[in-house]
Amino acid sequence: MEIGVLRRDGRTDPFFDGTAAGRLVVRRCEACDRWFAPDASGCPGCGEEDLGWAEASGAATLVTWTILPKEPPAFLALVELAEGPWLHARLDGVERADLREGLALRAAFEHPDEGESYVLFRPWTERGSVR
Amino acid sequence: MGTSIVGLGMTELGRVYGRSPRRLAADAVRLAAADAGLALGDLDGLLVSHGMSGSPGIELADTLGLRDLRLLALVNSYGATAGAMVSYAAMAVLNGSATTVACVFADAPLKPKQSAGSAYNRDAPAGKAEWYGFGGMTAALGLRSVNSHYALAAQRHMARYGTTSEQLGAIAVATRRWAAGNPLAQLREPITIEDHQRSRWVSEPLHLLDCCLVSNGAVAVIVTSADRARDLARPPVHLWGWGQGHPGHRKERGSDFGLATGAAASGAAAMKMAGVTAADVDVCELYDCYTYTVLVTLEDYGFCAKGEGGAFAASGALGPGGSLPTNTGGGQLSAYYMWGMTPLSEAVIQARGDGGRRQAPSTDVILVSGNGGILDHHSTLVVSPHAKGA
Numbered sequence: 001m002e003i004g005v006l007r008r009d010g011r012t013d014p015f016f017d018g019t020a021a022g023r024l025v026v027r028r029c030e031a032c033d034r035w036f037a038p039d040a041s042g043c044p045g046c047g048e049e050d051l052g053w054a055e056a057s058g059a060a061t062l063v064t065w066t067i068l069p070k071e072p073p074a075f076l077a078l079v080e081l082a083e084g085p086w087l088h089a090r091l092d093g094v095e096r097a098d099l100r101e102g103l104a105l106r107a108a109f110e111h112p113d114e115g116e117s118y119v120l121f122r123p124w125t126e127r128g129s130v131r
Numbered sequence: 132m133g134t135s136i137v138g139l140g141m142t143e144l145g146r147v148y149g150r151s152p153r154r155l156a157a158d159a160v161r162l163a164a165a166d167a168g169l170a171l172g173d174l175d176g177l178l179v180s181h182g183m184s185g186s187p188g189i190e191l192a193d194t195l196g197l198r199d200l201r202l203l204a205l206v207n208s209y210g211a212t213a214g215a216m217v218s219y220a221a222m223a224v225l226n227g228s229a230t231t232v233a234c235v236f237a238d239a240p241l242k243p244k245q246s247a248g249s250a251y252n253r254d255a256p257a258g259k260a261e262w263y264g265f266g267g268m269t270a271a272l273g274l275r276s277v278n279s280h281y282a283l284a285a286q287r288h289m290a291r292y293g294t295t296s297e298q299l300g301a302i303a304v305a306t307r308r309w310a311a312g313n314p315l316a317q318l319r320e321p322i323t324i325e326d327h328q329r330s331r332w333v334s335e336p337l338h339l340l341d342c343c344l345v346s347n348g349a350v351a352v353i354v355t356s357a358d359r360a361r362d363l364a365r366p367p368v369h370l371w372g373w374g375q376g377h378p379g380h381r382k383e384r385g386s387d388f389g390l391a392t393g394a395a396a397s398g399a400a401a402m403k404m405a406g407v408t409a410a411d412v413d414v415c416e417l418y419d420c421y422t423y424t425v426l427v428t429l430e431d432y433g434f435c436a437k438g439e440g441g442a443f444a445a446s447g448a449l450g451p452g453g454s455l456p457t458n459t460g461g462g463q464l465s466a467y468y469m470w471g472m473t474p475l476s477e478a479v480i481q482a483r484g485d486g487g488r489r490q491a492p493s494t495d496v497i498l499v500s501g502n503g504g505i506l507d508h509h510s511t512l513v514v515s516p517h518a519k520g521a
Binding site for chain 1: 260261262263264265266267268269270271272273274279282283284286287290291331332333334335336337382383384386388389
């Protein structure tokens with residue numbers, strides 16, 4: 001299943017500036033020391049509406065997944081960043097047998113010829129990417 | 132003083148074309164009023180709910196020529212709306228702000244020559260596979276369908292509790308067995324677990340036979356006082372209790388998304404108001420947008436322990452002859468998809484004893500659920516053929 005062409009729209013600019021540079025940039029509330037997904041619209045803790053952007057480590061674990069019956073199959077997931085927030089994500093370099101709760105993942109950045117760079121998540125061990 | 136559902140109106144349901152959602156809604160209200168033995172002019176309240184079509188709104192009152200209403204509102208809690216509307220209608224009747232309230236849902240997402248699934252998918256604009264915004268990014272990566280979001284929820288339950296696809300299949304099979312007795316059901320051919328397993332993947336772990344239908348049509352009910360209900364045309368269906376649960380699942384560490392739902396809070400509130408427990412429930416009419424939704428709802432209502440929903444479904448409890456008849460009309464999986472009006476309409480039919488070949492053996496206490504969003508919203512009603520406390 002091909003990944004569509006991504007375009008920035010103002011609101012997503014800091015995120016795509018990050019992916020272009022190989023950095024996973026998400027939302028963060030400094031006052032509450034809480035991290036949020038990049039599409040978060042505010043901090044439910046303190047009500048702050050103007051959340052800042054901050055670079056996450058890129059480390060994540062697998063929460064749950066679904067497989068679309070495409071050729072090749074598309075592995076879609078909810079992943080939990082080491083900082084806490086969940087992201088809807090596409091997995092790369094995985095097979096059905098790899099999939100389990102808590103599987104260690106790492107952000108990987110793709111730079112297509114057309115459109116914005118995006119992030120995929122790949123299995124990861126201390127020694128580096130599994131595949 | 133109590134409240135009752137006294138009228139049920141259902142248009143043709145399914146691949147019904149040529150009528151707008153507003154027209155379908157108006158037809159359902161007229162049918163419900165006629166069913167109750169009421170004139171349209173007897174209505175002094177109207178609550179309106181729409182599906183994917185985004186219509187009708189409160190202009191439906193004008194379409195119906197309703198004047199001097201005391202209550203008129205568009206209600207939207209997604210799939211939890213039907214139960215919510217009925218509870219708001221009952222509260223209005225109880226506090227005297229209205230006497231006779233119609234609650235209606237209409238939708239017409241199906242178009243001729245278009246697949247049912249596409250009505251709920253997020254597709255790129257034709258000929259232009261470009262995506263904008265964070266939602267667009269998620270879609271571009273492949274997450275374009277409600278099916279995939281529920282697949283994520285179901286997979287989490289399976290990984291955590293060992294729930295299997297065959298156990299989900301048992302729900303599909305039981306529901307289809309009930310549908311065989313419902314002339315209004317869109318799908319009545321029997322199916323087996325093997326059929327379920329062989330049906331194509333929609334979004335793994337969900338097979339096609341784990342997913343509900345998509346239907347055009349409208350359903351309306353009318354709520355009034357139990358006192359007034361006695362003099363109307365059909366046996367009243369008494370409202371014993373109601374509840375809602377909106378868990379606001381956090382999308383972060385510690386969330387129980389997929390494992391537990393708003394049914395826990397909603398069901399407890401409704402059963403407490405009704406003065407019953409799960410052990411008293413004779414029939415369940417549950418929002419079954421997916422087989423998995425039935426499973427997790429049964430757990431959260433307390434019909435079995437958390438994580439035991441798969442084994443409970445596989446035990447045969449839910450089908451004809453089982454200990455907990457569930458979705459006796461074929462539900463959304465096999466009969467028709469009118470959001471929360473699917474379980475509610477079947478509850479009214481069963482409480483009246485109008486189930487024909489599919490009539491459940493005992494209907495003293497019927498539990499009705501609604502579920503909206505991606506397990507974000509839940510409503511519950513407890514209804515009975517008997518007046519509360521009688």
